Amino acid sequence: MFPLTVNRLSLALYVDKRGMAQLLKMMKAVRVHKFGGPEVLKTETIPIPSIKHNKVLIHVRAAGINPADTYIRSGGYGLLPELPAILGKDVAGEVEEVGETVKNFKKGQRVFAELQERNGGYAEYVACPEDNVFPLAHRLTFAQGAGLYIPYVTAYRGLVTKCKAKAGQLLLVHGASGAVGVAAVQLAKSLGLTVVGTAGSSEGLELVKKVGADHVFNHRTDGYLEGAVKTVGKFDIIFENLSNVNLGADLTVMNKNASIAIVGCRGTVEINPRLIMQAExxxxxxxxxxxxxxxxQAAIDNLLEGIAKGWVNPVVAKEYKFEEAPQAHHDIIHTKGATGRLVLTP
Ligand SMILES: NC(=O)c1ccc[n+]([C@@H]2O[C@H](COP(=O)([O-])OP(=O)(O)OC[C@H]3O[C@@H](n4cnc5c(N)ncnc54)[C@H](OP(=O)(O)O)[C@@H]3O)[C@@H](O)[C@H]2O)c1
Structure with missing residues (x-):
């Protein structure tokens, strides 16, 4: 591979096994060659993916950082990609090129996409099947677009698909200041629930209130759950973002027939099953x-409807350049006091 730069376009002359020369367009991407700490995230120059059939080539303007990206990077996740891998499941950008069977997108269109098990978002370009690409409303920035799919579809799965949330119910979003928590608060308010949200900093509490929670409490203050129950009563639904810390306590603040959604978990916890039994x-x-x-599909329909109606509004906490990916991966796990989503930009 021989790198060249022509009109600021990064190119490389590639000679294959048969001695045939090809000029390849190159891009910047953050790759992982071995699983490990944040330092294994390396910014490299590699060929832009080629597309055909139902694939859309997206010029990525922002890639969302999900905690799961760090679990994959460290090798401790159920669904691991082949190496070398480009991480990143949520992106937003513009359509660069479409395959011959793509019907609904054209060059230049603003889009967001979910890359799921395939990953690939921490790159200037990503190829994605048309079914996983969605139009990005002009009122949302690219950074917000990179915080749509996983946070809102997870919130929907926890609240609606699993807990069957209904207007009038009392909900605790335990850990409401991060990307998924914000989405859960906005979704629950759109459905007519009363929402209590927790955060671990004053900035986080302010944010959770601003995105729609009726009451906020600091999960780093002693007695906050008792304080919440004194203010609003026991909960019909608990959306739990850190179950390994909170599940035991959650079981003490539930109403009869309550539902708990275990969304986040980073370890083990001791619980008293009798409390589940007594509350059924x-x-x-x-x-x-x-x-x-x-x-x-139901979750996507709800997300697209929420974007159109205006209640879907991701909050971006901080943007990092690709070269800062190791720092971003450190921060998403170790920095206390979330205020929305962390995003990478090329
Ligand atoms: N099950 C799934 O399919 C699925 C899908 C997506 C995400 N997730 C998981 O869901 C969780 C949230 O994801 P995210 O993207 O929102 O992460 P995030 O943006 O990093 O947010 C983490 C949240 O956890 C809160 N938290 C920290 N300590 C807490 C405590 N003691 N009690 C309650 N909450 C606490 C944080 O609050 P402060 O920083 O303010 O303390 C923040 O609100 C992660 O564990 C992620 O892996 C699961």
């Missing part, structure tokens, strides 16, 4: 990739 409560595991195609 249901504890749901929530895993996005277990969605049936009907469930996935």
């Amino acid at each position: 409560a249901t504890v749901h595991g929530v895993f996005l990739y277990n969605s049936t195609s009907e469930e996935r």
Whole structure:
């Protein structure tokens, strides 16, 4: 591979095994060659993917960072990609090129996309099947677009698909200041629930209130759950973003027939099952990739409707350049006091 730069376009002359020369367009991408700490994220120059058939080539303007990206990077996740891998499941950008069977998108269109098990978002370009690409409304920035799919579809799966949330119910979003928590608060308010949201910093509490929670409490303050119950009563639904810390306590603040959605978990926890028995409560595991195609479609329809109606508004906490990916991966796990989504930009 011989790198060249022509009119600021990065190119490389590639000679294949048969001695045939090809001029390849190149892009910047953050790749992982071995699983490990944040330092394994390397910004490299590699060929832009070629597309055909139903694929859309997206010029990525922003890639969302999900905590799952860090679990994959470290090798501790159920669905691991082949190496070398480009991580990143949520992107927003513009359509660069479409395959011959693509019907609904054209060059230049603003879009967001979900890359799911395929990953690939931490790159200047990504190829994605048309079914996983959605139009991005002009009122949303690219950085917000990179915080749409996973946060809102996860919130829908937890609240609607699993817990069957209904207007008038009392909901606790335990950990409401991150990307998924914000989405859960906005979705629940659109459905007419009363929402209590928690955060671990004053900025986080302010944000959770601003995105629509009726009451906010700091999960780093002693006695906050008792304080919440004194203010609003016990909960019909708990959307749990850190179950390994909170599940035992959640079981003490539930109403009869309550539902708990286990969305986030980073370890083990001791619980008293008698509390589930006495309340006849249901504890749901929530895993996005277990969605049936009907469930996935219902969540996408709700997301697109929420974008059109205006209640879907991702909050971007911070943008990092590709070269800062190791820092971003450190921050999403270790920095206390989330205020929305972290995003990478080329
Ligand atoms: N099951 C699935 O399919 C699925 C899909 C997507 C995401 N997830 C998981 O859902 C979780 C949230 O994702 P995200 O993208 O929103 O992450 P994020 O943006 O990093 O947010 C993390 C949230 O957890 C909160 N938190 C920290 N300590 C807490 C505590 N003691 N009690 C309650 N909350 C606490 C944080 O609040 P402060 O920083 O303000 O303390 C913040 O609101 C992650 O564990 C992620 O892996 C699961």
